[in-house]
Structure formats: C-alpha cells, structure tokens
Amino acid sequence: xxxxxxxxxxxxxxxxxxxxxxxxxxxxxxxxxxxxxxxxxxxxxxxxxxxxxxxxxxxxxxxxxxxxxxxxxxxxxxxxxxxxxxxxxxxxxxxxxxxxxxxxxxxxxxxxxxxxxxxxxxxxxxxxxxxxxxxxxxxxxxxx
Amino acid sequence: xxxxxxxxxxxxxxxxxxxxxxxxxxxxxxxxxxxxxxxxxxxxxxxxxxxxxxxxxxxxxxxxxxxxxxxxxxxxxxxxxxxxxxxxxxxxxxxxxxxxxxxxxxxxxxxxxxxxxxxxxxxxxxxxxxxxxxxxxxxxxxxxxxxxxxxxxxxxxxxxxxxxxxxxxxxxxxxxxxxxxxxxxxxxxxxxxxxxxxxxxxxxxxxxxxxxxxxxxxxxxxxxxxxxxxxxxxxxxx
Numbered sequence: 001x002x003x004x005x006x007x008x009x010x011x012x013x014x015x016x017x018x019x020x021x022x023x024x025x026x027x028x029x030x031x032x033x034x035x036x037x038x039x040x041x042x043x044x045x046x047x048x049x050x051x052x053x054x055x056x057x058x059x060x061x062x063x064x065x066x067x068x069x070x071x072x073x074x075x076x077x078x079x080x081x082x083x084x085x086x087x088x089x090x091x092x093x094x095x096x097x098x099x100x101x102x103x104x105x106x107x108x109x110x111x112x113x114x115x116x117x118x119x120x121x122x123x124x125x126x127x128x129x130x131x132x133x134x135x136x137x138x139x140x141x142x143x144x
Numbered sequence: 145x146x147x148x149x150x151x152x153x154x155x156x157x158x159x160x161x162x163x164x165x166x167x168x169x170x171x172x173x174x175x176x177x178x179x180x181x182x183x184x185x186x187x188x189x190x191x192x193x194x195x196x197x198x199x200x201x202x203x204x205x206x207x208x209x210x211x212x213x214x215x216x217x218x219x220x221x222x223x224x225x226x227x228x229x230x231x232x233x234x235x236x237x238x239x240x241x242x243x244x245x246x247x248x249x250x251x252x253x254x255x256x257x258x259x260x261x262x263x264x265x266x267x268x269x270x271x272x273x274x275x276x277x278x279x280x281x282x283x284x285x286x287x288x289x290x291x292x293x294x295x296x297x298x299x300x301x302x303x304x305x306x307x308x309x310x311x312x313x314x315x316x317x318x319x320x321x322x323x324x325x326x327x328x329x330x331x332x333x334x335x336x337x338x339x340x341x342x343x344x345x346x347x348x349x350x351x352x353x354x355x356x357x358x359x360x361x362x363x364x365x366x367x368x369x370x371x372x373x374x375x376x377x378x379x380x381x382x
Contacts, residue, residue, distance in 0.1 A: 012365060012367060012374070013374060019173070019176060021372065023172050023173060023176065024163070024169060025163035025168070027372070028159065028163075029159060029163050030370070030372050031160075031369060031371065032163070032369050033367065033368050033369065034366075034367050035364060035365065035366050035367070036365050037364050037365075038363045038365065039363070045192060045193060046173055046192040049164040049169050051156045051161055051164050052368075052369075052370075053152050053156055054152055057366075059366055066368050067152065069370070070371065106297060106300075109298035109299070109301070110301055
C-alpha cells in the first residue's frame with residue numbers, strides 16, 4: 001500500500017507538471033482543483049476542474065488544512081524531486097482504515113425509505129401514511 | 145473555526161468559474177496529444193474522457209428543467225434504460241406503470257387528479273433529443289451527463305444508483321432531478337462574483353455528454369493546486 005501510494009503520488013505530480021500546469025486557463029489561474037483518475041495501467045486521466053473554494057467539496061481535507069498548506073508552500077515554483085520539500089508536498093491522503101470515512105457528502109440527497117415504501121407496497125399504504133400524519137395534528141387540536 | 149477559513153473568498157472569481165466550465169477546458173485538453181513531449185502522454189490519443197458539448201440548447205430547455213414535476217419531453221421515448229424492455233415506447237415518466245424502482249415522485253403524479261395533468265405543459269425538445277441520441281451513439285452507446293459545471297451525482301438514486309445513460313430519457317431524468325444541475329442553471333443570473341468581472345456575466349447553458357467509463361471510485365483523486373503548486377490530493381471516493 002505504501003509503495004502504491006508513493007507511485008500514485010508520482011504519477012499525479014508528473015501529470016500535473018506535464019499536462020495540467022501549462023494548459024489550464026493559459027496558466028492565468030493560480031488556484032484551482034482538478035480531479036484525475038489513475039487506471040489499472042497506471043495511466044492518469046483528467047476528469048474535471050473545479051473552483052478553488054468552499055463550493056468544491058474538500059473531501060478528506062478540511063479547507064482549513066488546505067489553506068494552512070497553501071501558506072506553507074513556497075510560491076510560484078514547481079517542486080522538483082531534488083528539493084527538500086518534495087517529500088512534504090504534495091501530500092497524498094488516502095484512507096487505509098475501514099473507519100476512516102465517516103460520512104457520505106451525497107447522503108443528504110437520498111430519498112427516505114418511507115417514500116419508496118409508499119410507492120411500492122400495497123395500494124393502501126399511502127392512505128395508512130396519511131392516517132399517521134393526521135394523528136399529530138388531531139392531538140394538537142385536542143390540547144388546544 | 146479558525147482564521148484560515150476567512151482566507152476563502154465569499155464568492156468565486158468570475159475568471160475561475162469560467163475557466164472551470166467544461167467547454168472552457170475540454171477543447172484544450174482533448175487536443176493534447178502528439179505535441180506533448182512527455183513520455184507518459186505522447187503515445188496517448190487523449191488525456192481526458194471523450195465528450196460532446198451540446199451548445200445552442202433549445203430555448204425550452206431551461207424552462208423544462210425548472211418546471212415542476214417529472215415528465216419527460218415529448219418524443220423522449222423509453223423512460224429509462226434500466227426498466228424492462230417492454231416499457232419501451234412509453235413516452236412519459238408517469239405512464240410507465242411497471243416501473244420497478246417505484247419512485248415516489250412518479251406515484252405522486254399518478255395520484256394527482258386528472259385535471260392536474262391536463263394543465264401540465266408537455267415540452268417538446270425534439271432537436272435536443274435528437275442531438276442527445278446522436279451523441280450517445282457516437283460515444284459508444286452510453287454516456288454520463290453534466291451541465292456547465294456539475295454532474296447530477298445527487299440524482300443517481302433516480303437512475304438505479306448510476307449516472308450511466310443510454311437514452312435521452314435517462315439524461316433528462318437525471319438532469320431534471322438534480323439539485324447540482326439546478327445550481328448550474330440558476331448560476332448565470334443569480335451568482336455574484338469576487339473581483340473584476342465583465343458587465344455581462346450571462347452564462348450559455350451547455351449539456352455535456354461524456355463517454356461512459358467504469359471507473360474505480362478509489363482511483364479517483366482530487367488535487368488542489370495553490371499558487372501553481374499542486375498541494376495535495378486524495379481519492380474522491382467517500
């Protein structure tokens with residue numbers, strides 16, 4: 001896993017230096033986010049570009065950490081493999097424990113299981129659901 | 145939380161947003177091949193996934209996406225490619241009574257009184273539907289859709305948990321169900337930008353079809369570039 005990690009990191013750095021850096025937005029934009037895919041032959045594929053900032057999900061990092069790293073970076077130079085910072089940046093963060101991932105950012109976009117039940121179960125299930133909904137409001141009415 | 149958060153701008157810069165628009169970067173990177181001196185890329189035809197950008201969207205496209213309900217445009221036959229074959233030929237989402245996924249939106253539509261459906265406008269996006277059909281065919285039969293910036297990842301549950309589209313109906317279903325895509329649609333008119341932006345910040349909406357690839361989510365990496373330096377990267381899979 002450690003070897004894989006270092007190899008993937010090299011592939012990404014190489015791809016950035018060769019392909020992305022001098023071509024994205026004619027090098028007019030200094031801060032951005034891009035997504036790449038490394039296939040089974042260890043060939044990198046460019047997937048997408050995203051805007052630098054909280055509109056882009058920062059996933060395993062918090063934007064705080066990213067900004068901290070940005071501050072620590074030497075500016076306007078590409079790190080070469082000879083430089084002392086090469087081993088520090090970029091950092092490749094991967095999840096190597098099953099509990100490393102705590103939440104799915106897309107989970108809030110799912111539908112409640114009740115909705116699926118309503119649509120798939122026997123025909124009177126919606127009626128039953130509406131009866132359930134009535135009860136709380138009736139309760140409130142009784143209290144008043 | 146900390147001081148660093150304040151360093152993030154309140155609004156994105158116009159130039160950044162425009163540069164990240166699909167049609168801004170794709171032509172550059174789809175043409176990168178022989179002229180690249182790099183060993184890893186020189187032998188490759190392309191460094192990114194083959195895609196088609198449909199501009200000049202029909203004037204009805206945005207009203208269609210913004211309209212209530214989940215009704216496919218006229219002529220977008222076959223509701224969804226993961227439905228059984230015998231559903232083919234049904235034109236509307238609500239007419240597919242054998243829908244196996246049992247989406248609640250559809251059933252609610254069915255439950256509406258008839259008078260409601262009479263007032264519902266059926267959009268006719270025949271030209272776009274044809275462009276999507278041709279696009280899907282030229283990209284090998286299946287695609288994943290996105291708009292200027294966003295893919296309808298939040299709507300994948302509508303399409304059997306995947307963004308894979310084989311028919312125009314799949315594409316419409318995903319785009320219309322997605323909040324991410326809705327954000328793209330509304331961007332041009334309501335977004336404010338940091339820094340200088342030209343007076344006219346009108347955004348031309350575009351529909352992008354990208355060739356479908358079975359990607360391992362664990363091998364997708366998000367890379368953050370700060371001051372022209374790549375600062376860190378990690379898998380997109382969460």
